[in-house]
Amino acid sequence: MKIDKRIIPLAIGGLGIGTTEFTIMGLLPDIAKSLQISIPEAGHLISAYAFGVVVGAPLLIGYSVKFPPKKVLMALMIIFTVFNALSAIAPDYNTMMIIRFLSGLPHGAFFGVGTVVATRMAAKGKEAFYISLMFTGLTIANLAMVPLVTYIGHTFHWRWYFAIVGVIGLFALGFLKLWLPILETNQDTHFMDELKFLKKKQAWLVLMITAIGFGGLFTWFSYITPLMTVVSGIKENQMAYVMILAGAGMVVGNLVGGYLSDRLNPEKTCVLLLFLMMISLAGVFFLSDYQNISLMLTFICGALSMSVSAPINIMMMKAAPKSEMMAAAFMQAAFNCANAMGAFLGGIPLENGYSFNYPSLVGVGMTLIGLVIAFRYKQQYSSESPNQKEVIKECISCDK
Numbered sequence: 001m002k003i004d005k006r007i008i009p010l011a012i013g014g015l016g017i018g019t020t021e022f023t024i025m026g027l028l029p030d031i032a033k034s035l036q037i038s039i040p041e042a043g044h045l046i047s048a049y050a051f052g053v054v055v056g057a058p059l060l061i062g063y064s065v066k067f068p069p070k071k072v073l074m075a076l077m078i079i080f081t082v083f084n085a086l087s088a089i090a091p092d093y094n095t096m097m098i099i100r101f102l103s104g105l106p107h108g109a110f111f112g113v114g115t116v117v118a119t120r121m122a123a124k125g126k127e128a129f130y131i132s133l134m135f136t137g138l139t140i141a142n143l144a145m146v147p148l149v150t151y152i153g154h155t156f157h158w159r160w161y162f163a164i165v166g167v168i169g170l171f172a173l174g175f176l177k178l179w180l181p182i183l184e185t186n187q188d189t190h191f192m193d194e195l196k197f198l199k200k201k202q203a204w205l206v207l208m209i210t211a212i213g214f215g216g217l218f219t220w221f222s223y224i225t226p227l228m229t230v231v232s233g234i235k236e237n238q239m240a241y242v243m244i245l246a247g248a249g250m251v252v253g254n255l256v257g258g259y260l261s262d263r264l265n266p267e268k269t270c271v272l273l274l275f276l277m278m279i280s281l282a283g284v285f286f287l288s289d290y291q292n293i294s295l296m297l298t299f300i301c302g303a304l305s306m307s308v309s310a311p312i313n314i315m316m317m318k319a320a321p322k323s324e325m326m327a328a329a330f331m332q333a334a335f336n337c338a339n340a341m342g343a344f345l346g347g348i349p350l351e352n353g354y355s356f357n358y359p360s361l362v363g364v365g366m367t368l369i370g371l372v373i374a375f376r377y378k379q380q381y382s383s384e385s386p387n388q389k390e391v392i393k394e395c396i397s398c399d400k
Contacts, residue, residue, distance in 0.1 A: 018141025052104025081169030112329030197320035213370020218342025249302025257307030266311035
């Protein structure tokens with residue numbers, strides 16, 4: 001099948017974003033040792049980036065909706081590239097915290113604008129396929145780039161990780177310039193129009209499910225390196241293979257989540273997958289001492305981390321049919337709230353002297369809360385929702 005080259009710049013941008021967001025989990029001990037801080041303190045760098053996503057997504061989308069999407073995407077990638085490159089030379093912990101926050105600002109806005117651009121470039125009936133092509137970069141990042149860059153960071157120095165992300169950003173910027181078409185913008189819309197979907201309780205429930213439910217998995221993923229090396233007995237130089245295993249799980253989970261969402265309705269799929277998340281995190285807490293079981297759980301948790309993506313985004317499309325760009329940005333913000341809360345709350349038992357399997361116990365509680373909210377959402381909105389495919393068709397064809 002021939003791939004439309006116009007979508008490739010968005011995929012490369014996703015590759016860079018996925019690499020910078022997820023590689024840091026595997027290099028926390030290296031960063032902590034170099035900057036002379038504890039591993040939980042290093043985990044706050046994850047939270048700083050995620051907080052930048054949360055702040056930047058609505059603000060940058062809100063104030064850029066009147067500009068041509070191509071120029072907006074290029075500006076966002078410039079910000080992303082500059083601050084990731086600066087992360088490679090940050091001299092101390094406090095400076096790194098500030099730079100990581102600034103690096104996160106364009107993340108959610110890039111995916112928000114990119115989602116709408118992908119649908120506009122697609123032929124009728126191919127919109128969802130084009131969106132999936134954009135997120136292919138994020139999937140490849142988890143499968144290939146994250147373990148590769150983790151290995152480079154362990155073998156040479158963790159600062160090479162940020163330098164590599166900067167290079168990917170330059171490639172993305174070049175391909176955006178060369179291959180992304182110039183698309184019209186809507187001069188009639190403004191910030192407050194884009195935010196009207198937030199008046200709906202339905203939208204807030206979806207955001208809460210994402211922020212809290214996903215946060216449970218980030219309690220596990222944020223501290224995966226010390227968990228696997230200290231508790232499960234994996235050698236540090238083998239962590240790249242562990243990250244490949246997690247990345248393979250994400251690829252499989254993404255496909256399975258989409259398949260289930262098509263066969264069931266998205267609300268039922270979301271409830272089912274959150275329940276499985278809770279069980280798998282409990283398994284991490286109780287069974288990580290057993291190396292083979294721990295590796296199996298790494299694949300399962302990786303799969304579950306991506307499996308909810310399809311159904312939860314469909315649920316948000318139902319809640320915000322005329323504000324898809326801002327809604328997509330808010331979903332990225334909610335996802336990174338999950339990232340920040342997972343890293344922060346998961347670090348609390350570590351700061352109090354508990355073992356590295358205890359963050360997953362915190363994750364069980366967070367996922368349980370997300371499950372309760374998802375079940376409530378299902379009861380209130382599932383039965384009254386029209387046919388899923390018609391909703392998607394209506395949402396993605398909305399004229400901004």
